[in-house]
Amino acid sequence: MSAQTHQKSSIDSLKRKRTRSVIAVSAIGVGTHALLYTSWYNKKDQTGFHFFNDNKQWLQMDKAGHAYSSFILSEVTSDYFHAKGYSPKEAANLGLVTSLAFQTTIEYFDGRSKKWGASMGDIGANFFGAFWSWGQRRLFGKVKIPIRFSASLSNLAVKRPNVLGRSLPERLLKDYNAQTYWLNFQPNLFNFKNKGPRWLGFSLGYGAQGMIGGQENTFTDQQGVFQDLSYIKRYRQFYISPSVSLSHLHSKHKGINFLYKLTDYIRLPVPSLEFANTGQVKWNWIHY
Numbered sequence: 523m524s525a526q527t528h529q530k531s532s533i534d535s536l537k538r539k540r541t542r543s544v545i546a547v548s549a550i551g552v553g554t555h556a557l558l559y560t561s562w563y564n565k566k567d568q569t570g571f572h573f574f575n576d577n578k579q580w581l582q583m584d585k586a587g588h589a590y591s592s593f594i595l596s597e598v599t600s601d602y603f604h605a606k607g608y609s610p611k612e613a614a615n616l617g618l619v620t621s622l623a624f625q626t627t628i629e630y631f632d633g634r635s636k637k638w639g640a641s642m643g644d645i646g647a648n649f650f651g652a653f654w655s656w657g658q659r660r661l662f663g664k665v666k667i668p669i670r671f672s673a674s675l676s677n678l679a680v681k682r683p684n685v686l687g688r689s690l691p692e693r694l695l696k697d698y699n700a701q702t703y704w705l706n707f708q709p710n711l712f713n714f715k716n717k718g719p720r721w722l723g724f725s726l727g728y729g730a731q732g733m734i735g736g737q738e739n740t741f742t743d744q745q746g747v748f749q750d751l752s753y754i755k756r757y758r759q760f761y762i763s764p765s766v767s768l769s770h771l772h773s774k775h776k777g778i779n780f781l782y783k784l785t786d787y788i789r790l791p792v793p794s795l796e797f798a799n800t801g802q803v804k805w806n807w808i809h810y
Contacts, residue, residue, distance in 0.1 A: 536607045539607050540606055540608060543606035551620070551623065554624075555624075563631045563635060566637055568634055571640070573633065573642060575643070578737055580736055581698075581733060581758055582643075583703075583730050585643055585646075585647040586647070586701075586703040587701065587703070588644050589648070589650045589654070589669065590651060590703055592625050592648040592650070592651030593654050594669075594787060595625070596617040596651070596656060597617065597787070598617075599617040599620040600613045600614050600616065600618075600656075610659065611659075614660055617656065621651070626645070651669065654667075665786070666708070667705055667706060668705075669705060670704040670705075670706050670765075671701065671703060672701075672727075672788070672810055673700045674809075675690075675693055675694075675697075676731070679700075681734055681751060682734050682735070682741065684743075685735070698733055699732070702729040702809070704725040704761075705726050705727075706723060706767065707723050707725065708767055721766055721767055721768055723764070723767060725762070725763050725765040727759075728761070730758050731756070731757055732754045739752045739753075757799055761794045761795065762794070763792060764792050764793065765790075766785060766790045766792060768781075769783050791808050791809060
């Protein structure tokens, strides 16, 4: 085989690999949406497409969750497309499109549901998260300030389990009292004259507590009994904390490298200083 023929064969193989990657991601997206629609949305009352303003609910913790999930989806798919032969810029573009297409389709389903509606706040948060990944990848070639997530089970889920969750996965997903979202800064990534260890940085976090319902702590339970839990105070929490990142490490084992990379998106337990909008300042020795 001549060098020219070998080069053409390599190019054709790369094109097929890239095409298959787009088809695979598209198929997973379509399949996931079909499963969501048939198992959830199709069982709810449907109506014409409409919007619903939920921007004041859950002290905006749900919006932070939307931003984080869109950011992660953009990151994962960008890495996948890059591994399949796309250039870093092409992979970032495809990651952005994939994230926005996936999340916007879900918003469309919400907009057709009589009980809910499409949320401009959710759409804005989705765009923020996806562009947070895309913008840094296009400017720096990688994400230097990732969005991180941490969670610690709250004691409020038992007061309204049908909304805040019963099982462990449900509580981590639905109980916004349990969640904290962080912006992580690693000084070494910005070429600062930092003589400290590469794994050490700091994070700014946001959380909230005291939320039994979206906007208030009164509700009618599943037995039709009115519950007044308005004595539970709803408040915001702001954090500053050291952070640990291990993504700069490399191992011969892909599983270990995956765990290293995961520390960019899941915050490891370390202390934090908490400022609540109630005026309280608190030191947390271990913040999950």
